Amino acid sequence: MYDFNYHRPKSIDEALSALTSASDGKLMGGGQTLLPTLKMRLASPSDVVDLGAISDLKGISDQGGAIVIGAGTTHAEVASNAAVKSKIPALAALADGIGDPQVRNRGTLGGSIANNDPAADYPAALLGLGASVKTNKRDIAADDFFTGMFETALADDEIVVSVSFPVPEKASYAKFPNPASRYAVVGVLASKGPAGVRVAVTGAGQGGVFRVAAMESALDGNFSAEALAGISVPSGDLNADIHASAEYRAHLVGVMAKRAVEAAG
Numbered sequence: 001m002y003d004f005n006y007h008r009p010k011s012i013d014e015a016l017s018a019l020t021s022a023s024d025g026k027l028m029g030g031g032q033t034l035l036p037t038l039k040m041r042l043a044s045p046s047d048v049v050d051l052g053a054i055s056d057l058k059g060i061s062d063q064g065g066a067i068v069i070g071a072g073t074t075h076a077e078v079a080s081n082a083a084v085k086s087k088i089p090a091l092a093a094l095a096d097g098i099g100d101p102q103v104r105n106r107g108t109l110g111g112s113i114a115n116n117d118p119a120a121d122y123p124a125a126l127l128g129l130g131a132s133v134k135t136n137k138r139d140i141a142a143d144d145f146f147t148g149m150f151e152t153a154l155a156d157d158e159i160v161v162s163v164s165f166p167v168p169e170k171a172s173y174a175k176f177p178n179p180a181s182r183y184a185v186v187g188v189l190a191s192k193g194p195a196g197v198r199v200a201v202t203g204a205g206q207g208g209v210f211r212v213a214a215m216e217s218a219l220d221g222n223f224s225a226e227a228l229a230g231i232s233v234p235s236g237d238l239n240a241d242i243h244a245s246a247e248y249r250a251h252l253v254g255v256m257a258k259r260a261v262e263a264a265g
């Protein structure tokens with residue numbers, strides 16, 4: 001690890017000031033991705049701005065038609081929250097399936113979506129539920145937030161403050177996890193609700209999370225696993241690595257989509 005200046009601001013304004021006055025500042029949520037990157041000397045920021053003491057970034061609020069979750073909220077807090085479990089159980093289950101207890105107790109919603117790992121679970125939740133991301137500058141629809149593998153619409157001086165998830169009529173997330181890390185080899189979130197019918201896939205796309213329009217059209221009006229019969233995604237745009245070929249991932253997208261729709265009931 002290289003030397004860096006460490007900041008632990010108490011407000012979003014203080015965090016912004018530390019970030020923008022640094023020559024190469026980096027925000028830190030739970031540090032679950034950032035710290036290994038620093039330890040392996042893959043990054044050498046001049047300043048690390050730890051968001052962990054900012055109370056405005058924490059907490060979960062039930063706003064009737066939507067659940068709003070602060071960016072600094074951990075996966076374990078989302079998984080165990082009564083309002084999330086009752087109104088969007090698919091989201092609680094998704095958070096509960098991330099990594100291991102250590103990762104769930106440190107990793108945050110904001111860090112996960114800002115990082116936009118192509119195998120991360122939360123991007124499927126945001127896109128599959130039609131969520132909206134609030135930053136210190138603006139609101140960004142999930143459809144516009146994830147712009148490519150490890151890429152988002154966030155500017156360098158933009159902090160994720162919270163995410164608003166509209167409460168769906170029905171939703172479920174089905175994941176085929178990597179048995180070691182629990183990252184998604186393929187994960188599919190299918191939902192029907194205020195944001196329409198949505199099918200979002202993580203783990204598979206070369207450009208990160210994506211929606212499957214053909215499945216959404218088939219489910220619109222007939223939200224059943226049978227409606228997905230014969231619909232597949234082309235393997236040409238999918239990831240291939242030591243864990244799974246592109247063809248296998250394409251097959252898994254179909255299987256996971258049917259499981260998600262069946263479980264959403």
Ligand SMILES: Cc1cc2nc3c(=O)[nH]c(=O)nc-3n(C[C@H](O)[C@H](O)[C@H](O)COP(=O)(O)OP(=O)(O)OC[C@H]3O[C@@H](n4cnc5c(N)ncnc54)[C@H](O)[C@@H]3O)c2cc1C
Binds near residue numbers: 111154
């Ligand atoms: C062993 C292991 C297993 C894992 N398994 C899974 C899994 O199964 N599924 C899964 O989805 N994830 C998994 N993860 C990732 C984990 O979920 C972390 O949440 C994720 O790495 C990033 O969250 P973090 O809060 O730790 O962010 P950090 O590591 O602190 O930051 C990540 C990036 O986000 C930026 N950032 C952080 N907070 C904000 C903010 N509020 N606004 C703007 N930018 C911000 C940072 O600058 C950095 O670039 C795993 C991680 C580990 C180490």
